[in-house]
Amino acid sequence: MTDFSELIDRRHTNSVKWDVKDNELPMWVADMDFRTLPAIVEAIQERSKSGIFGYEEVPQAYFDAVQSWYEKEHNWRPETAWMIFATGVVPTISSAVRRLTNVGDNVLIQAPVYNIFYNSILNNGRHVLSSDLVLDNQGRYHIDWDDLESKMAEPLTTMMILCNPHNPVGMIWPVETLARIGELAAKHHVVVLSDEIHGDITAPDKGYTPFASVNRINEQNSVTAVSPSKTFNVAALHAATVIVPSEALRAIVNRGLNTDELAEPNSFAIPATIAAYTSGHQWVHDLRAYIEKNKQTVAKFVAENIPSVKVISGDATYLVWLDTSKVGMPSDKLEQFIRQETGLYLSDGTVYGGDGQQFLRMNVACPEERLMDGLNRLKKGIAAAKSL
Ligand SMILES: Cc1ncc(COP(=O)(O)O)c(C=O)c1O
Numbered sequence: 001m002t003d004f005s006e007l008i009d010r011r012h013t014n015s016v017k018w019d020v021k022d023n024e025l026p027m028w029v030a031d032m033d034f035r036t037l038p039a040i041v042e043a044i045q046e047r048s049k050s051g052i053f054g055y056e057e058v059p060q061a062y063f064d065a066v067q068s069w070y071e072k073e074h075n076w077r078p079e080t081a082w083m084i085f086a087t088g089v090v091p092t093i094s095s096a097v098r099r100l101t102n103v104g105d106n107v108l109i110q111a112p113v114y115n116i117f118y119n120s121i122l123n124n125g126r127h128v129l130s131s132d133l134v135l136d137n138q139g140r141y142h143i144d145w146d147d148l149e150s151k152m153a154e155p156l157t158t159m160m161i162l163c164n165p166h167n168p169v170g171m172i173w174p175v176e177t178l179a180r181i182g183e184l185a186a187k188h189h190v191v192v193l194s195d196e197i198h199g200d201i202t203a204p205d206k207g208y209t210p211f212a213s214v215n216r217i218n219e220q221n222s223v224t225a226v227s228p229s230k231t232f233n234v235a236a237l238h239a240a241t242v243i244v245p246s247e248a249l250r251a252i253v254n255r256g257l258n259t260d261e262l263a264e265p266n267s268f269a270i271p272a273t274i275a276a277y278t279s280g281h282q283w284v285h286d287l288r289a290y291i292e293k294n295k296q297t298v299a300k301f302v303a304e305n306i307p308s309v310k311v312i313s314g315d316a317t318y319l320v321w322l323d324t325s326k327v328g329m330p331s332d333k334l335e336q337f338i339r340q341e342t343g344l345y346l347s348d349g350t351v352y353g354g355d356g357q358q359f360l361r362m363n364v365a366c367p368e369e370r371l372m373d374g375l376n377r378l379k380k381g382i383a384a385a386k387s388l
Contacts (some may be wrong), residue, residue, distance in 0.1 A: 099256030111354030170314025
């Protein structure tokens with residue numbers, strides 16, 4: 001069993017997450033406080049030994065490793081010929097938006113959703129069209145199918161960005177849901193870009209389904225982006241894989257990635273990804289168990305100690321979605337207030353759109369001891385906010 005309990009000091013390491021004041025505890029950006037898989041570190045050390053870091057090609061072994069990971073972990077064997085290396089998921093999304101849609105088109109999303117989707121759409125002169133997810137009183141998010149279909153049917157809607165599984169609400173989309181989205185998208189000529197960066201981090205007994213694996217309709221009308229960056233905590237390695245089964249779509253996406261200079265790896269991206277995808281299975285299974293335990297700790301602690309907050313946590317991601325609507329302060333103010341009062345730095349739900357202004361997002365990918373510190377600060381911060 002991998003030990004995830006070590007408290008690693010990440011201050012003063014140029015970490016975006018940990019660039020905070022001494023008394024502050026960051027639990028915001030999706031970056032884990034765990035050291036990565038040892039085989040990744042060894043692969044990087046080995047690669048550095050040559051001392052030569054010239055331009056590199058992507059070897060077949062890289063694509064074979066991606067294929068094998070998806071086959072073993074997710075019951076999907078994408079052909080290696082469908083894959084393109086890219087330097088990140090977000091750069092891929094932005095590039096695909098530029099190549100597969102036109103200025104002024106609508107790109108459909110499902111808010112509340114990963115805030116950077118908005119940047120990829122708006123920065124390229126396209127419109128954001130959201131079919132907001134609807135929260136029921138059991139704490140589950142749903143798709144409003146009539147709304148989704150009417151927005152897909154708008155003539156200017158040419159792409160949908162699907163977050164599969166969904167950040168920030170943690171939903172694993174059921175196969176039937178993915179099939180229905182795929183059917184509607186094909187009917188209305190909307191290409192689906194499925195961002196599957198969180199796909200490896202699910203509750204131990206709950207896998208996610210790759211969108212393109214569902215059926216041939218989904219396969220032929222989609223662009224899937226995957227990466228070891230969330231799974232193995234290697235975001236700064238800048239390695240992702242774009243999987244496009246349709247030859248016609250792949251040619252367009254490939255041209256975009258090359259035009260945007262996003263298809264060339266740095267010296268460590270390839271050996272690190274191969275190491276991750278060939279020897280990381282057990283490590284990821286251990287990670288899933290640790291995160292699940294942390295999520296259960298949050299649910300129990302909040303239920304027992306912070307009755308005005310409700311945990312809306314799906315079965316995927318290491319991000320917990322906290323309903324703070326009963327606290328009586330919008331999330332942007334509440335996030336600032338808790339940070340000032342207690343040093344706990346969470347994500348303000350407002351940035352994800354939809355109903356996010358009544359939520360905070362908490363990153364629980366940290367040792368249990370740090371999690372408990374965060375939860376105690378949360379309790380203190382909410383109590384202070386309520387007493388205003
Ligand atoms: C849904 C989603 N997509 C993409 C990313 C970032 O991807 P990358 O660092 O490969 O650009 C994140 C990071 O949090 C994310 O949550």
